[in-house]
Amino acid sequence: MTATILPTRRPDGFSARPRGRRGSPLTPWLFLTPYLVLFTVFVIVPVVFGMWISLHAWDFTLPRRPFVGFDNYAKLFDPSSSTFEPFWASMRATGIFTVLSVPPLLIIPLAIALIMRANFPGRNLFRAIYFAPYVLGVAVVAVLWRYLLDNNIGLVNYYLGQLGLPDDIAWTTSTPGAWVALVWVTVWWTLGFNAVIYLAALQDIPAELYEAAKVDGASAWSQFIHVTLPGLRPILSFIAVITLIASANMFGQSYLMTQGAPGRETRTAIYQITETGLRGFRMGDASAMSFVLTFVLVILSAIVFIAFRQKREERA
């Protein structure tokens, strides 16, 4: 389909005389054009346009969209405005979810990766089983778990009852049950991803370090503390940052499992932004919210990244 954009001397693409490595100066740009068109229209333009919108009282349904400067941002920090409470409530929900979900997503996959590191028959089957939920979409995962967590007929409450535990927790309509459910589902869905990255990093730790530790009589635990953890430190900051960002962008689980209930307690920031902008069509407000969320995430990511890096330097 793009064959016509490049002039060739003969139809088969071979010119009579070798031109060496220098083609026309246009050649690289012809190759780049299709990508750059998509990139400009759907990345560059939206980023700039988003900033522009956030400076206007932009309502999709109204013809006039006057410039308001930083009013949309100011409203987010003014307790008397109508956007203040819903936005910060959603930021709070995002914060709660992130704080609850990041630690298990750092620890459980590490435990799985440590088990999978040993070379035993069937290891790849186990690895595939733990990774499998990750290839499913959030819609499947959330719809499935809303069924399993149904407080009347769900499997989870049934088995809890069998074990003599409370069997009437409303996992999707009350807190703190809803938080436990959202975190649990997210951990089940994505732990395979972190485990696979841990596993690769574990395989990079030189076996000689363990040999040396064994010679020194180190126990399994002290090998873990003195060999494994330091070896994982660089990858740990990577996993921590991407897990933090993924958790802070949580949307589908809340949208499908709890619909933000009870009240709006589990309505996350992304949920609030899309509902404000794409259902309520108050796009100026929504854009301002998305930049504030981004700003917070950039700061947090930087803190996590620096924290892990400093720890590494202290050891060195």
Next chain:
Amino acid sequence: MTATRSTPARPGSEHEAAGHPIPRRRPLSKAAIAGRVLRYAGLILLAAIYISPLVFMFLTSFKSGPDATSVPPTWIPDPWTTQAYETVFSATNTPVLRWFLNSMIAATLHAALVVVTAALAAYPLARMNFRGRSLILALVIGTLLVPPVILIVPSFLVVNELGWLNTLVAVIVPTAASAFGVFFLRQFFLSIPIELEEAAELDGANKWTTFTRVVLPLAKPALATLALLAFLTNWNDFLWPVYVLFSPDLQTLPAGLATLQSANAVRYDLLMAGAALASAPVLALFIFLQRYIIEGVARSGVKG
């Protein structure tokens, strides 16, 4: 973007683990055997519990409505029936089969668009010297850091301006500018010995011919991995289709599942039939192409 230097799924490990257990020097004691059996039993039990929700989903999709909500819950359908599938296929407000087709069309075209545009862009960035190359490269890699949330509202308006709202194009094209794809393919192109391309050019081949006849055939595994990942991402995408597709018959399966859920809140047999249809293709791809998917996903650093 990737922080893992080695590939998570090592081709060699498959063989080591599957076929060639390390030869044992002496027979294991009874206690050692018992310990090993116990450990295996524990692993198998954990893995079985872990995967059981998926099994339950598929089983429930073959139950009748009352059977799916029976108390206490049962695992095996009684009787086995395809009633749930028949119901969702024939319902006009939730045309699941149509959604399946929409998803298939969208994910396939999206994957093709990603691979074609990324391969074309990655080649000059890997192999040609031109002014502006480092700027383009920096821009592309820089977008890996742009949080998707700031694109949602303005992209919606751009798509509206283009007249694509409520059409499948809206879920095929806007997300196709894949910075990861360009980065990933560029790395692969750089790993191809340049002598092959030089030989072709000495024979008088121009850049286009070198690209299509020398580079692309060599890059097939990388192109296939990228296509696979783009297909999976698009097939599973949820937030964007929910907001840009409104007509019942234009939805993709994940967005459709939300519609199905609001139309049949506790008809879990129907919901599980929909969820099973949305899972089956990606699980099938995963079973057959596991190594490429795990390796590629880990490399892309994309977390859901």
